[in-house]
Amino acid sequence: MSSIKDRAQLISAAAQKMNKNVYDDARTIKSITHKSEMPKEASKVVTLEEAIRGTGLKDGMTISFHHHFRGGDKVVNMVVDKLAEMGYKNLHLAASSLQDVHAPLIEHIKNGVITEISTSGMRGALATEVSHGLMEKPVIFRSHGGRGSAIATGDLHIDVAFLGTSSSDPAGNSCGYSRSENGKSICGSLGYALPDAQYADKVVILTDDLVAYPNTPNSISERNVDYVVVVDSVGDSSKIASGAIRDTKNPRDILLAKQAAKVIINSGYFKDGFSIQTGSGGASLAAVKYIRESMIEKGIKASFALGGITAHMVKLHEEGLIERLIDVQSFDKVAAESIKTDPMHKEVSANEYASADEPGSATHYLDIVILSALEVDTKFNVNVLVGSDGIIRGAIGGHPDTAADSALSIIVCPLLRGRIPCVVDEVTTLITPGSTVDVVVTEYGIAVNPRRPELAERLRQAGLNIVDINALKDRAKSIIGDAAELPFGDKVVGVVMNRDGSVMDVIKNIVD
Amino acid sequence: MEIKNASAGTLESGDIFVQIGPSTTGGVTIDLDSTVALQFGDQIKRVIADTLQELNVTGVEVKATDKGALDCTIRARVTAAAVRATGVDVWK
Numbered sequence: 001m002s003s004i005k006d007r008a009q010l011i012s013a014a015a016q017k018m019n020k021n022v023y024d025d026a027r028t029i030k031s032i033t034h035k036s037e038m039p040k041e042a043s044k045v046v047t048l049e050e051a052i053r054g055t056g057l058k059d060g061m062t063i064s065f066h067h068h069f070r071g072g073d074k075v076v077n078m079v080v081d082k083l084a085e086m087g088y089k090n091l092h093l094a095a096s097s098l099q100d101v102h103a104p105l106i107e108h109i110k111n112g113v114i115t116e117i118s119t120s121g122m123r124g125a126l127a128t129e130v131s132h133g134l135m136e137k138p139v140i141f142r143s144h145g146g147r148g149s150a151i152a153t154g155d156l157h158i159d160v161a162f163l164g165t166s167s168s169d170p171a172g173n174s175c176g177y178s179r180s181e182n183g184k185s186i187c188g189s190l191g192y193a194l195p196d197a198q199y200a201d202k203v204v205i206l207t208d209d210l211v212a213y214p215n216t217p218n219s220i221s222e223r224n225v226d227y228v229v230v231v232d233s234v235g236d237s238s239k240i241a242s243g244a245i246r247d248t249k250n251p252r253d254i255l256l257a258k259q260a261a262k263v264i265i266n267s268g269y270f271k272d273g274f275s276i277q278t279g280s281g282g283a284s285l286a287a288v289k290y291i292r293e294s295m296i297e298k299g300i301k302a303s304f305a306l307g308g309i310t311a312h313m314v315k316l317h318e319e320g321l322i323e324r325l326i327d328v329q330s331f332d333k334v335a336a337e338s339i340k341t342d343p344m345h346k347e348v349s350a351n352e353y354a355s356a357d358e359p360g361s362a363t364h365y366l367d368i369v370i371l372s373a374l375e376v377d378t379k380f381n382v383n384v385l386v387g388s389d390g391i392i393r394g395a396i397g398g399h400p401d402t403a404a405d406s407a408l409s410i411i412v413c414p415l416l417r418g419r420i421p422c423v424v425d426e427v428t429t430l431i432t433p434g435s436t437v438d439v440v441v442t443e444y445g446i447a448v449n450p451r452r453p454e455l456a457e458r459l460r461q462a463g464l465n466i467v468d469i470n471a472l473k474d475r476a477k478s479i480i481g482d483a484a485e486l487p488f489g490d491k492v493v494g495v496v497m498n499r500d501g502s503v504m505d506v507i508k509n510i511v512d
Numbered sequence: 513m514e515i516k517n518a519s520a521g522t523l524e525s526g527d528i529f530v531q532i533g534p535s536t537t538g539g540v541t542i543d544l545d546s547t548v549a550l551q552f553g554d555q556i557k558r559v560i561a562d563t564l565q566e567l568n569v570t571g572v573e574v575k576a577t578d579k580g581a582l583d584c585t586i587r588a589r590v591t592a593a594a595v596r597a598t599g600v601d602v603w604k
Contacts (some may be wrong), residue, residue: 481583
């Protein structure tokens with residue numbers, strides 16, 4: 001017979017050996033209150049000002065935001081307005097991207113509230129001002145995978161993350177959609193916010209739909225959340241499909257999309273179980289429509305579609321042509337609804353999506369990517385960030401990540417946009433190295449990187465118009481003439497980081 | 513040559529809106545607002561001036577709002593505006 005009393009000495013000896021205490025039942029306090037009546041003091045729900053004070057934010061620290069509401073985002077302006085009102089200075093704003101709607105940051109930069117910015121891109125008045133030398137310190141531009149990686153490795157340390165979510169419970173379990181009747185603003189995937197939630201020292205959730213615990217299934221877990229702030233609106237969902245996302249009716253885009261589809265179908269990578277991603281340009285999105293028919297005809301199914309997920313992708317998935325969707329960013333409301341209801345439509349964090357140093361990154365499993373470009377040069381280098389007028393007007397996004405990791409990267413762009421040539425001698429700013437770009441599709445022919453002769457041969461066999469990229473550049477020049485040199489100044493206004501953490505290019509100011 | 517106020521073109525992307533009116537100073541003055549002014553402003557002004565010269569039109573003020581038009585478009589719009597301003601049909 002051995003009772004616990006008999007074993008007391010052995011228990012004590014075992015505890016001593018392990019350097020632990022012996023369990024003391026008298027110290028156990030069990031709460032018997034019905035959980036719905038638990039005191040509200042335990043709640044993390046506070047005002048924005050209380051949350052900011054509570055995080056211990058100080059001048060000079062780094063604050064972060066996601067851009068899942070794209071042009072409809074209300075969180076960045078709301079929080080930075082409040083920080084300015086509270087007298088903060090010298091903050092580093094690290095957003096996953098910035099849009100036209102963030103023009104009010106110009107005043108906060110002039111007033112010294114924001115003195116550093118890290119982002120994937122920038123558009124509108126803010127981008128124009130920055131390009132003209134608004135800031136003392138250059139803006140740091142990273143790809144989505146590069147940002148995820150920089151946050152995980154500590155290269156980009158976030159002190160306080162302010163993350164807008166479509167629903168949250170009082171503990172901070174939150175996501176980019178809502179299952180309540182009061183849901184106002186949905187954005188779908190919160191992929192770009194997940195590294196911030198995981199690695200930031202303090203995390204403040206802002207939501208316009210506070211729901212009862214437990215708000216499951218959730219993307220952000222309460223264990224990573226310090227405060228929850230209820231606001232009138234975190235974003236305007238109707239503006240998600242703005243910015244770079246267009247469903248094209250442009251006949252030239254449709255022509256380009258059809259050509260891109262032919263490249264895919266005849267590339268040698270169009271096999272059962274292939275995986276695919278499309279960028280945000282009109283032609284690259286539309287290409288999906290045109291590979292659909294061929295998939296049905298040949299009985300080919302894709303194992304997954306990755307990246308910015310669109311209504312087109314959801315449709316193919318629902319038809320059984322794409323088995324799974326891996327979604328870092330929902331590009332429209334259809335995608336945002338699908339991620340809520342379909343378990344095969346998975347949310348993925350930015351670093352698990354596209355980080356170079358994360359072995360499990362989904363891009364490592366990617367066969368084909370179709371991307372757009374502002375400029376491609378004769379070395380196949382691509383620029384998606386700075387306009388041909390030297391003004392910042394785009395975003396790196398996942399462009400260099402997917403081009404580098406995919407087996408086949410296809411750039412789709414017209415030869416000219418108005419008078420602006422898209423195939424040039426040298427890109428204005430280097431974003432995606434030519435060593436990672438395989439095919440350039442234009443309406444005047446398809447150029448294949450000389451590194452891929454086998455691919456060029458396959459496409460030629462299929463009857464596609466394969467041309468030398470230099471011939472495309474010359475053709476553009478013969479139509480538009482020679483462009484004057486841009487009036488660049490001597491100040492560096494932007495630094496472009498490669499996804500491996502090295503510095504790839506700098507952006508100089510424009511003087512006009 | 514009597515010059516009336518006249519215009520041609522649109523403000524669509526890829527087009528140029530050309531307004532021609534009588535000049536108080538004689539000669540040809542060109543006021544250009546272009547989305548591609550940094551790279552192509554001088555070239556666009558030269559195309560406008562050359563087109564007017566070929567048509568023997570002088571004593572005009574030109575106001576051009578360009579949205580990235582190609583040279584052929586610029587010549588066509590300037591010609592149309594000049595014909596409307598002078599009443600001289602050059603296409604016969």
